[in-house]
Amino acid sequence: MRYLNYYRCVTKLWAPAQTSRVFTVTSLHTSVQHLHQKKVMADDKPWALISEVGERGYLEEVTDIMKRHFRIVCYRDFLENARSHGPKIQALFVWNACPPAEPALLGSLPSLKVVSSGGVGIDHLDVPYINGLGVKVTNTPGVVSDATADMAMGLLLASARKIVEGHLVAVDPRTTHIPQSLMGVEVTGSTLGIIGMGHIGYKIAQRSKGFDMRILYHNRHRRSVEDEQAVGATYCEAMEDLLREADFVVLVVNLTPETTGLISHRELSLMKPSATLVNVSRGLVVDQDALVKALQTGAIRAAALDVTHPEPLPRDHPLLSLPNVLITPHVGTNTYATMRRMVERMVESAAAAVKGLPVPNEVTPK
Numbered sequence: 001m002r003y004l005n006y007y008r009c010v011t012k013l014w015a016p017a018q019t020s021r022v023f024t025v026t027s028l029h030t031s032v033q034h035l036h037q038k039k040v041m042a043d044d045k046p047w048a049l050i051s052e053v054g055e056r057g058y059l060e061e062v063t064d065i066m067k068r069h070f071r072i073v074c075y076r077d078f079l080e081n082a083r084s085h086g087p088k089i090q091a092l093f094v095w096n097a098c099p100p101a102e103p104a105l106l107g108s109l110p111s112l113k114v115v116s117s118g119g120v121g122i123d124h125l126d127v128p129y130i131n132g133l134g135v136k137v138t139n140t141p142g143v144v145s146d147a148t149a150d151m152a153m154g155l156l157l158a159s160a161r162k163i164v165e166g167h168l169v170a171v172d173p174r175t176t177h178i179p180q181s182l183m184g185v186e187v188t189g190s191t192l193g194i195i196g197m198g199h200i201g202y203k204i205a206q207r208s209k210g211f212d213m214r215i216l217y218h219n220r221h222r223r224s225v226e227d228e229q230a231v232g233a234t235y236c237e238a239m240e241d242l243l244r245e246a247d248f249v250v251l252v253v254n255l256t257p258e259t260t261g262l263i264s265h266r267e268l269s270l271m272k273p274s275a276t277l278v279n280v281s282r283g284l285v286v287d288q289d290a291l292v293k294a295l296q297t298g299a300i301r302a303a304a305l306d307v308t309h310p311e312p313l314p315r316d317h318p319l320l321s322l323p324n325v326l327i328t329p330h331v332g333t334n335t336y337a338t339m340r341r342m343v344e345r346m347v348e349s350a351a352a353a354v355k356g357l358p359v360p361n362e363v364t365p366k
Contacts, residue, residue, distance in 0.1 A: 046071070046354045047090055047091075048072050048092070048093055049072075049093065049099060050063075050072050050073070050074060050095070051098040058339075062339060062340055065340070066093070068347075070350070073085055091113065091350040091354060092106075093118070093350065094117040094118065094125070096118075101117075106130065112133070113136065113354050114135060114359070116350040118342045119333060119342070120139055120200075121139075123254070123256070125363075131364070136362055137362065138360070140346060140361060143345055144332070144333045144338060144342065145199045145200045146338070147333045147334070147338040149200055151280055152250055152252070152278055152306075152332075155278050155305075155306060156304060157187060159326045160186075161185075161187070162182050166182050169182065187248075188211050189211075190247040191214040191248070192205075193217070193245065193246025193249045194250050194252060195218050195251050196252035196254075197219040197223055198252065200280075201250075202227065205217065209231050209232060216234050216241075216245060217233050217236065218239045219235070222235045222237075240270055243267055244270050244272075246271070247274065249275060249278065251281045253285060254282075255281065259281075260285065261284070263286045264287035264290045265290040265293070265294075271299070273300065275301060276301055277300060278305075283311065284309045286305075288308070291319070295325060301324065302326070304326040305325070305326070305327050305328070306329075306330055307330050311329065311330050345360070349361050
């Protein structure tokens with residue numbers, strides 16, 4: 001009887017251990033299967049070529065958006081093994097014109113289905129050529145409008161009220177008084193001229209309404225009466241009329257053969273000597289030699305530029321040494337929220353193209 005009780009006790013203690021062992025083995029097997037499935041899923045993802053991750057490319061956190069749908073390869077790694085990587089790449093993500101979507105690169109990507117570019121401007125892409133290869137082109141309109149409009153107003157205000165100069169005076173250890181040279185010009189109630197009243201231009205008009213500005217605009221096509229009334233904008237069929245009247249001229253046009261050099265000696269000579277030129281479009285829209293002369297001679301009061309050509313300017317370029325110029329390094333879309341939305345839109349369009357579905361935000365030759 002004593003031995004029987006001993007046997008029952010041992011059996012009772014051993015049973016859970018056996019169950020636990022079976023459970024552990026089963027869990028381990030399940031985990032291995034799960035990891036294998038994840039690897040298979042990762043291997044099944046289409047390949048995409050990007051510029052790089054870090055200071056000169058994408059923020060680490062937004063690459064996670066890409067990795068959900070693509071297996072990404074950085075341009076530097078691609079160049080080290082182009083022969084192996086080239087045939088696998090189905091999507092090319094272009095950020096700040098990199099990687100360069102030029103024939104040399106495109107010719108090494110026989111499986112490429114889409115070039116997805118961040119931002120609105122496509123002047124760095126030869127769309128007809130790319131389409132001729134059977135490859136679609138996409139961009140990210142809309143998502144950059146608020147950030148770019150904010151930047152335009154920021155440049156306008158900073159230039160008008162000499163905010164950067166004031167900061168330098170305030171932090172200078174030699175400062176003992178506030179100089180009269182920090183006297184700015186009035187923004188509230190002034191006249192704003194917007195050249196290019198697309199989505200971004202209209203957002204600028206909405207913001208300037210809050211400053212009780214008189215708004216003039218010039219565009220290829222006149223906007224609806226409802227749009228004009230909503231922001232109190234007046235259409236100028238002739239750009240010259242806008243230039244003569246505006247206290248601030250903001251450029252918000254796409255770079256095309258027609259807009260290259262749009263603002264040159266003649267246009268600057270029509271502006272008020274008290275006027276400020278603000279450019280958030282592309283550097284080549286302005287003849288920079290003409291702008292330097294206008295600023296040096298007092299033909300216009302000041303310029304505030306988020307874009308130049310090239311970018312950055314050579315360190316000895318005269319624009320960099322003029323006291324009436326404010327320059328930022330093409331950062332109009334540089335906010336965390338905007339970058340994330342841009343990448344989401346790029347990925348959405350590229351994934352659709354790879355799957356053969358209708359492609360959002362596809363760019364086609366006009």
